[in-house]
Amino acid sequence: MVQLSDTRPSGTTIPGQASTDLQARRSQHVARGLGITLPVFIDHAEGALLFDVDGNRFIDLASGIAVTSVGAAAPEVARRVAEQAARFTHTCFMVTEYAGYVDVAEALNRLTPGNHEKRTALFTTGAEAVENAVKIARTATGRSAVVVLDHAYHGRTLMTMTMTAKHTPYKRGFGPYAPEIYRVPVAYPFRYVGDEKQCAADALARVEEIVRIQIGEREVAAIVAEPILGEGGFIVPAHGFYAGLAAFAREHGIVFVADEIQTGFARTGRMFACEHEGVVPDLITTAKALGGGLPLSAVTGRAEIMDAVEPGGLGGTYAGNPVSCAAALAAIDIIESQDLVGKAAAIGEHVLPRLRALADRHPVIGDVRGRGAMLAMEFVEPGTTVPNPDAARAVAAACHADGVLVLVCGTFNNVIRLLPPLVIGTDLLDEALAVLEQALAA
Known part of the structure; x- marks a missing residue:
């Protein structure tokens, strides 16, 4: 198994105190109609990594909803x-x-x-x-x-x-x-x-x-x-x-x-x-x-x-x-x-077999699908096609707590989608997938 990196400084939680303080200010000044996936405030980014104002490190499998394909702070x-x-x-x-x-x-x-x-x-x-x-x-x-x-x-x-x-x-x-x-x-x-x-x-x-x-x-x-x-x-x-x-x-x-x-x-x-x-x-x-x-x-x-x-x-x-x-x-x-077209195809070839193996072990995953670096798992009541949004949310929350940013989507709110930056390294992908596997096992 991949050894998981420590995602946060000693004694720091997700969200940390600085993000919690900023969240209080947000609640006071920002319209509540804007949703939130993870209540942390980002300080800086490097390739496929995000770092929040408390020093917590996140592997980014969201890319700002498919925006930062070349990384969130590409030097060029x-x-x-x-x-x-x-x-x-x-x-x-x-x-x-x-x-x-x-x-x-x-x-x-x-x-x-x-x-x-x-x-x-x-x-x-x-x-x-x-x-x-x-x-x-x-x-x-x-x-x-x-x-x-x-x-x-x-x-x-x-x-x-x-x-x-x-x-x-x-x-x-x-x-x-x-x-x-x-x-x-x-x-x-x-x-x-x-x-x-x-x-x-x-x-x-x-x-x-x-x-x-x-x-x-x-x-x-x-x-x-x-x-x-x-x-x-x-x-x-x-x-x-x-x-x-x-x-x-x-x-x-x-x-x-x-x-x-x-x-x-x-x-x-x-x-x-x-x-x-x-x-x-x-x-x-x-x-x-x-x-x-x-x-x-x-x-x-x-x-x-x-x-x-x-x-x-x-x-x-x-x-x-x-x-x-x-x-x-x-x-x-x-x-x-940098041939990111080829890189996206390689990400799919690397990740899809891992997701399918997870589906074989966890019947709560009804379907694994996608192309390239646009991949998803649909969660259902085991043995059926009945949507299971609670399972998707629980797995996403566990990933977030361990420093991996994923997104929930779907008409039935029961799909976890993976959208890594196309510049992500295999080491970070493997680390993120190990967190996902542990979240499912839990």
Whole structure:
């Protein structure tokens, strides 16, 4: 067994006194609507390690929800951010332009799937990117309906909250919702009785029936779908479903939007997760890992679709901020020069067998799934598919107490997801997995 490192200074607990004091200030000054996974305040980071204000050390298997793929304090990102901030921090690209914005757009046009002519528009958050993809699709098609998947998560704005499947906490009390959003099934292998091929076929048949009968193919502007459903529980759709969905959209002149905000930029062992299924989307939304830790998002897609919007129709005061663009260019350079695509694939090859071995020993784990460095365990009542959120929360809490940061997600709150920085070393991975194994054994 791996020898576990001491995660905290002598006599210090998690959370420690300094974090507890800051938490009291937070309670007094910060709106309570913002949730918290672990009540510690971070002082600094090194690669895949986080250090809190009490000196506690955490192995980061969250990456700020898939943001810090190159590490939370990558020196090259920090250097380029400092250089850009010293030159200028903002002008608004719609007022006076700067080369960094064009450089990021050029990189995205090169990296995203497909050899067709592309255009890119930059924004600030993932939800902004998704909303603007919908706006672009509606303008290009002259249609209004938007189709999304069950278990999907697309953001917290009015439009993207409506597109998100899960009610609590994302929708409760925030209605009425945006109109013309329609939900269809996803091929969820763990919750289907039968083989994967039939799972995909049945789900696709149901999608086509709903669109044809309840909505009308000629009314649909866009189908927006995550290649792997993130907040919904890291659901990897049955093979063939995603490609079938894209083909159905193409057949009926519907814009197919790949939401790669969580899956993009090497996370799954490909630069973009839709490449696993051979799908070339019409539009692709990115954020999270794009900015190397700074807020930046984008919509990239077919030139004729992107250019359907008249000048002035897209934008935002902070959209494509120059400091964020500098961070993104550094992050993209790191991903390419250090082969983080290959590193993500290697993480999956190293971790998945360990997770499957845990599932064999612990029937509370109903399913292990994922691609690359986007991995998950779904917790159930043993011998069933009945969700067991209490088990997921208990295991996560035990990991946190031993200095390993993991996240709980899923429509049923019963999934532990692992999102390590792609620069993590095997030694830290093994140490974190040993903590996870002990948490399950307990």
